[in-house]
């Protein structure tokens with residue numbers, strides 16, 4: 346075990362094994378399903394003092410499935426009502442997921458809640474949800490997943506979230522790159538407009554934009570407000586593939602050691618294994634302190 350203070354800046358938690366396994370869709374290197382009962386002992390074992398829950402819901406996909414289940418013989422008026430009801434139900438599920446994430450932290454103060462917002466919310470709903478969860482329930486930031494929520498980062502429907510987050514000094518972490526989802530929505534260059542329009546927003550590109558690392562590096566030179574986590578990409582090191590230890594270490598140096606947070610992407614990857622991998626990379630002790638915890642403490646105000 347190492348003596349480093351370690352914060353896992355990127356985990357997902359689920360209420361039950363069933364829900365977690367469904368979310369993983371078989372894409373995984375572990376048998377974990379993402380329950381808190383699984384996570385806490387791993388944190389203990391790997392000396393991880395805090396974990397940031399970047400939970401979300403694939404609302405667009407859930408809505409599509411609900412719409413497809415509507416009977417075909419509805420009148421236009423009935424169908425309009427049914428669609429309204431589906432939207433309301435989806436928004437309720439998102440709000441309950443965010444509340445559940447925030448509630449966990451009361452029982453487990455070492456789990457840090459981020460909340461999910463969605464283009465399905467109108468301006469007022471989005472802003473109200475954000476303010477409520479931050480001011481009343483301890484949320485520390487926002488998680489958005491363009492690939493599984495089916496939106497481009499430059500989508501104006503998200504502008505209220507970006508604006509409010511910038512005003513409040515709240516970080517937004519985005520899934521970025523190819524990892525386990527098509528890159529259509531989430532490739533790093535899609536973020537340029539957001540970075541330009543919100544120069545004081547702390548924008549976190551998860552996975553250092555896996556598959557498009559060169560775009561991530563080039564954006565890091567242009568935008569001082571862009572930071573990264575190495576979740577999933579660190580679990581994907583493969584000595585025989587393109588992503589060797591040397592390649593990842595030099596990538597982290599290129600975007601800046603003080604701008605990358607350690608993360609695992611539990612339950613897709615094992616946090617203990619990700620810790621071991623970072624310990625093994627060629628960084629000085631001071632650099633590892635930054636990567637393991639100090640960057641997250643500064644960037645996420647922990």
Ligand SMILES: [Zn+2]
Pocket residue numbers: 355356357399610
């Ligand atoms: Zn993730």
